[in-house]
Amino acid sequence: xxxxxxxxxxxxxxxxxxxxxxxxxxxxxxxxxxxxxxxxxxxxxxxxxxxxxxxxxxxxxxxxxxxxxxxxxxxxxxxxxxxxxxxxxxxxxxxxxxxxxxxxxxxxxxxx
Amino acid sequence: xxxxxxxxxxxxxxxxxxxxxxxxxxxxxxxxxxxxxxxxxxxxxxxxxxxxxxxxxxxxxxxxxxxxxxxxxxxxxxxxxxxxxxxxxxxxxxxxxxxxxxxxxxxxxxxxxxxxxxxxxxxxxxxxxxxxxxxxxxxxxxxxxxxxxxxxxxxxxxxxxxxxxxxxxxxxxxxxxxxxxxxxxxxxxxxxxxxxxxxxxxxxxxxxxxxxxxxxxxxxxxxxxxxxxxxxxxxxxxxxxxxxxxxxxxxxxxxxxxxxxxxxxxxxxxxxxxxxxx
Numbered sequence: 094x095x096x097x098x099x100x101x102x103x104x105x106x107x108x109x110x111x112x113x114x115x116x117x118x119x120x121x122x123x124x125x126x127x128x129x130x131x132x133x134x135x136x137x138x139x140x141x142x143x144x145x146x147x148x149x150x151x152x153x154x155x156x157x158x159x160x161x162x163x164x165x166x167x168x169x170x171x172x173x174x175x176x177x178x179x180x181x182x183x184x185x186x187x188x189x190x191x192x193x194x195x196x197x198x199x200x201x202x203x204x205x
Numbered sequence: 206x207x208x209x210x211x212x213x214x215x216x217x218x219x220x221x222x223x224x225x226x227x228x229x230x231x232x233x234x235x236x237x238x239x240x241x242x243x244x245x246x247x248x249x250x251x252x253x254x255x256x257x258x259x260x261x262x263x264x265x266x267x268x269x270x271x272x273x274x275x276x277x278x279x280x281x282x283x284x285x286x287x288x289x290x291x292x293x294x295x296x297x298x299x300x301x302x303x304x305x306x307x308x309x310x311x312x313x314x315x316x317x318x319x320x321x322x323x324x325x326x327x328x329x330x331x332x333x334x335x336x337x338x339x340x341x342x343x344x345x346x347x348x349x350x351x352x353x354x355x356x357x358x359x360x361x362x363x364x365x366x367x368x369x370x371x372x373x374x375x376x377x378x379x380x381x382x383x384x385x386x387x388x389x390x391x392x393x394x395x396x397x398x399x400x401x402x403x404x405x406x407x408x409x410x411x412x413x414x415x416x417x418x419x420x421x422x423x424x425x426x427x428x429x430x431x432x433x434x435x436x437x438x439x440x441x442x443x444x445x446x447x448x449x450x451x452x453x454x455x456x457x458x459x460x461x462x463x464x465x466x467x468x469x470x471x472x473x474x475x476x477x478x479x480x481x482x483x
Contacts, residue, residue, distance in 0.1 A: 136285075139285055140283075140284075141284045141285055141300050142284055142285025142286065142288075142297070142300045143285070145285050145288045145297060145300070146285050146288065148288065149279075149288045149289065149290065152290045152291075167297050167299065167300075171288060171290075171295055171297075174290070174295060175290045
């Protein structure tokens with residue numbers, strides 16, 4: 094299954110971005126193959142509705158879950174409608190967040 | 206004749222100046238409260254609402270039976286109010302600007318329109334003059350439609366607009382088609398900073414304007430220096446006076462509570478009128 098993590102910059106530093114819609118890069122992690130793929134977030138420059146545009150992209154990537162810092166209510170609503178689980182993390186790096194995901198210690202995001 | 210009272214920075218005294226100028230002008234004027242996110246002119250110009258009308262915007266409603274999931278409307282919407290995960294799009298009213306474009310581009314005829322309430326416009330017969338007030342519904346993100354409807358509801362040849370703070374769309378919507386703008390500022394670095402921004406907007410809009418300094422103190426020449434340098438006229442100064450703050454806090458007009466200030470407001474009003482007719 095595919096899980097998307099929101100990453101700072103081009104994602105190569107492995108640093109998570111706490112923002113969802115305005116994160117520059119999505120790291121698509123495939124838990125079966127351990128493959129990691131970096132994808133630019135095309136919604137990053139949207140004047141409005143970046144979170145919704147990004148939610149569309151997450152679903153198009155075939156992800157079943159999203160790991161990010163904070164996710165706005167509209168994007169959260171949209172992702173829930175699409176059956177994507179949204180996890181909120183305080184971890185600074187992809188590696189830490191992945192550990193938390195594997196251990197099942199990530200908390201699911203709820204509307205603010 | 207349409208005069209707007211604006212400032213950039215909030216809390217400089219726009220409403221205080223607007224309601225007192227309106228009270229001095231009397232029955233001939235209609236005061237329009239365009240600060241629809243926080244209308245408060247009614248605190249000073251008291252009266253019962255004579256009429257109330259709802260302002261609404263047409264937003265799309267999607268017929269999921271007819272929708273082919275083609276995404277044409279989703280791609281069209283510049284505000285990302287429509288998104289799709291493959292099937293019929295999801296609609297997010299907060300982001301919709303009511304342009305109706307999605308309905309026009311839909312090949313399947315699957316998009317209809319329903320009204321969404323954005324706010325209301327009230328006409329109040331206050332003692333000194335008529336007040337028209339716009340009020341934005343809680344949760345609506347853009348006040349522009351309500352500002353336009355509020356302005357349209359004001360009748361009469363002489364109108365004073367109490368503008369919203371800031372320098373973005375709500376201010377521009379208020380100032381469109383005005384004859385003169387009175388900028389109320391205060392002699393503080395914040396007041397000056399936002400005055401500069403507002404002056405930039407007004408110069409781009411090509412509107413005539415002048416400045417009133419509120420809470421003026423003799424020792425502070427910040428605003429005078431700026432206005433002198435920029436060749437902007439200062440039409441009046443309202444001094445820092447505790448009694449004004451007390452009248453304000455009690456919801457009273459300065460010109461009623463402190464008749465000694467009538468002359469000052471009359472001279473500011475007359476200066477504005479002269480600039481309009483000149």
